[in-house]
Amino acid sequence: MSQGSNIRADQGQPLVRLRNLSMNFGSVAAVRGINLDVLSRDFLAILGPSGCGKTTLLRMIGGFIEPSSGTIEIDGADVTRLGPERRPTNMVFQGYGLFPHMSVRQNVGYGLRIAKVPQDETDARVAEVLDLVRLRDLAERGVEQLSGGQQQRVALARALVMRPKVLLLDEPLAALDLKLRQAMQEELRRIRHEVGGTFVFVTHDQGEALGLANRIAVMEAGCVVQEGSPQEIYTQPSTRFVSTFIGEANLFPGECRGGQITLRSGGTFDAPGSDARVLVVVRPEDMHIGANATDSDIVMQGVLYDIVYLGAFVRYQVRLHDGQNVMIHSIDRTLQDTLFPGAEISFGWSSTIHRIIPDD
Numbered sequence: 001m002s003q004g005s006n007i008r009a010d011q012g013q014p015l016v017r018l019r020n021l022s023m024n025f026g027s028v029a030a031v032r033g034i035n036l037d038v039l040s041r042d043f044l045a046i047l048g049p050s051g052c053g054k055t056t057l058l059r060m061i062g063g064f065i066e067p068s069s070g071t072i073e074i075d076g077a078d079v080t081r082l083g084p085e086r087r088p089t090n091m092v093f094q095g096y097g098l099f100p101h102m103s104v105r106q107n108v109g110y111g112l113r114i115a116k117v118p119q120d121e122t123d124a125r126v127a128e129v130l131d132l133v134r135l136r137d138l139a140e141r142g143v144e145q146l147s148g149g150q151q152q153r154v155a156l157a158r159a160l161v162m163r164p165k166v167l168l169l170d171e172p173l174a175a176l177d178l179k180l181r182q183a184m185q186e187e188l189r190r191i192r193h194e195v196g197g198t199f200v201f202v203t204h205d206q207g208e209a210l211g212l213a214n215r216i217a218v219m220e221a222g223c224v225v226q227e228g229s230p231q232e233i234y235t236q237p238s239t240r241f242v243s244t245f246i247g248e249a250n251l252f253p254g255e256c257r258g259g260q261i262t263l264r265s266g267g268t269f270d271a272p273g274s275d276a277r278v279l280v281v282v283r284p285e286d287m288h289i290g291a292n293a294t295d296s297d298i299v300m301q302g303v304l305y306d307i308v309y310l311g312a313f314v315r316y317q318v319r320l321h322d323g324q325n326v327m328i329h330s331i332d333r334t335l336q337d338t339l340f341p342g343a344e345i346s347f348g349w350s351s352t353i354h355r356i357i358p359d360d
């Protein structure tokens with residue numbers, strides 16, 4: 001990890017470069033021609049559904065699988081054919097892979113012992129990293145006598161103590177229950193802030209990706225389909241898959257002709273763009289109920305068929321005349337008293353806020 005005056009200089013430089021990276025297991029194309037840069041000091045999330053190739057990609061970066069084709073460069077050096085021990089990376093595996101009969105301290109110090117680091121330096125580095133993950137008081141305990149969250153910290157400490165240039169984490173929080181997962185997210189943010197460095201983590205949990213990462217690469221069927229900041233991914237999804245995998249979305253099919261979009265469910269508005277079939281993407285929280293609209297609003301009518309109180313907001317489900325369902329989230333608690341299932345309502349959104357994507 002960078003120190004002192006280097007930090008600023010290398011901030012935002014590509015540290016890991018993946019070029020045309022592919023991996024085939026027999027006839028299964030697990031990773032297909034990925035081009036991706038991990039920038040120095042990134043906290044990059046690789047996000048996608050089960051089986052899309054996330055673990056395979058991470059294992060290739062870490063050197064645990066040799067790619068079928070393509071190249072991996074880390075810090076300017078081609079490491080494509082190098083094993084894990086010859087790369088400036090370290091990986092925290094899903095399920096942690098701790099040594100069950102060793103204590104916390106022995107687990108964390110293991111890599112340094114193998115690397116023949118002198119004992120006093122090992123002791124100092126282990127103590128430092130145990131402080132970082134707040135496990136100092138449990139150092140002598142066997143790892144089997146730890147909770148899931150504590151084991152997770154040991155796994156993290158064991159990787160961090162090696163001071164990797166790039167830390168790879170495969171579903172680091174998946175084994176934890178919801179409350180613990182949220183607490184560990186906070187911990188990870190703090191740890192990353194304290195040690196700096198570059199983190200790449202895999203998750204199928206969009207909330208985790210949005211909450212932890214400064215950049216997200218969304219994977220679908222072996223490919224990276226979009227990358228950007230959490231905000232870009234959420235507000236400017238580029239495909240149907242991205243718009244529905246990250247957050248919830250209403251998708252209105254329509255036709256763009258001569259700078260105007262006509263929606264299948266009714267409504268026409270001006271929109272630049274070439275003639276094509278399109279989808280208009282609107283987030284449920286960007287919808288409003290009621291007819292009081294401004295000029296930039298698109299308004300529709302439908303029948304309210306479900307109202308669910310979810311604490312922080314109320315979820316309304318509306319069925320349009322063409323059968324399409326629309327989801328509206330509102331934080332306006334007074335609305336709930338005036339609406340009932342079966343009511344015909346007007347609702348809409350501002351055209352300044354929707355996103356238009358190709359319907360392919």
Ligand SMILES: Nc1ncnc2c1ncn2[C@@H]1O[C@H](COP(=O)(O)OP(=O)(O)OP(=O)(O)O)[C@@H](O)[C@H]1O
Pocket residue numbers: 025028029030048049050051052053054055056057204
């Ligand atoms: N060693 C292997 N041999 C054969 N096929 C494999 C192997 N490892 C992975 N695959 C296949 O490659 C594809 C991608 O698997 P991978 O484990 O990378 O997915 P993933 O995105 O990590 O999924 P999950 O979220 O379930 O962990 C899957 O179809 C999987 O069955």
Ligand SMILES: [Mg+2]
Pocket residue numbers: 054055056
């Ligand atoms: Mg996986």
